[in-house]
Amino acid sequence: MAQKPAIPKGTRDFSPIEMAKRNFIFDTIKSVFLKYGYQPIETPAMENLSTLMGKYGEEGDKLLFKILNSGDFLSKVNDQVLTEKNSIKTTTQISEKGLRYDLTVPFARFVVQHQNDITFPFKRYQIQPVWRADRPQKGRYREFYQCDVDVVGSDSLMNEVELIQIVDDVYKSLNINVVVKLNNRKILTGIAEIIGEADKIVDITVAIDKLDKIGLDKVNEELRQKNLSENAIEKLQPIIKLEGTNAEKIHTLKTVLAQSETGLKGVDEVEKVFEYLSTLDVTTEVELDLTLARGLNYYTGAIFEVKALDVQIGSITGGGRYDDLTGIFGLKDVSGVGISFGADRIYDVMNTLDLYPKESIVSTQLLFINFGEKEALYSLKSLQKVRAAGIKAELYPDAAKMKKQMNYANKKEISFVAMAGEDEINAGKITLKNMTTGDQQLVTIEEAIEIIK
């Protein structure tokens, strides 16, 4: 046991069956993206640390996997930094590359770098792994795939609506029941404005989020602990207690945020999105949720999050609008909005609910039994016709015992087995056996193809 090789914490191997399942998810997501006019791009696994650092907050910087410089990197570090044992300072001298932490920042970099070749609005999708030095847990890995769709260079709320349609489309295709939570950074800013505590938005949303768990009194207590004034807490009450339908929430917000221009703008945006959605055939529930404060550092408008209804796991999709993401790389006034599907969590959800359509995981459909060299050659010729017809088929490579070959078919869940011995060869046919029913019949290759199809 101990001598066995292992893989790093938080990473996984995927077997053929697991790959079939994962590919079903990727293929489904990809086909939806294409259907809405998004084009694929890929970026390298590693980026310059200068591209990555400082984009995800100070916590995020700690979660970046850094790549050691090549060569005798320590010899170039100055002695003072080395004796100080300051990790951050040392890191900048021994590492200049890191593994990507998400797909959004590399995409922003891509847009800036290729701005002259890009036609805006630019709709792209990107399905690649990302790495985070997080502590692993259920549904939390150190290497996992994100499936991002973003559109940059358009301020239209139509994009937000389209993204929700995509979410609806993907999860319907995958047969997962979800709820979309929608918020708007401008509303949060507005709330902070009217209560005069602009820098405490995060504390406020975190506290409000606990309402169901700990009750109103405890929430207010927590707000006091965060040094919010009584006056501010007083003004916050209608927002904490906000409930009802989306329309009711919007109505209340309009009153509460009457004095905040930004806040009203946010409410207006949310209202429009709901208005557009109501005219479309989107059956997934979309709920206005003010406690959604994800990615506050760079979202400026809509904030999305998708949760699975039947499995308790973190959010399986998230995203939002960022007005100025490319700004950090020197390209101003390019607004973008996008979402990221967490393929690995979707995979976990699909597994616990066993939602894979049976046909999505079949590999070989037809196995030819090997009776010896002469018979195998006959089978090989038949295989060409079968494969030309688009049927996944193979010949057992060795003239092993029948039992062993049949067993192989069982293990691989191959649905048909073909036998071609002397009699069949003389007749120019094969014996086709249905492995599910056990029935078998003497047929021509053409007939066999029809049966299998």
Added chain:
RNA sequence: GUGGUUGUAGCUCAGUUGGUUAGAGCGCCGGAUUGUGGUUCCGGAGGUCGCCGGUUCGAGACCGGUCUUCCACCCCA
């Protein structure tokens, strides 16, 4: 990053207050059955008890460290 949890055969797990040669089921391999699988019966292989160190006459069991698993917090997909 903080607190907890887990590790024994390929898999799921037993293993008495520390005591001879560490077990079961499933799976795997072979045979009964030389062109017919899933069932049944018979036989077989497979373990430095996560790793390193300590206590002890003696450790799978106790202690320390370390790695790993899973969980809560944080954060997130």
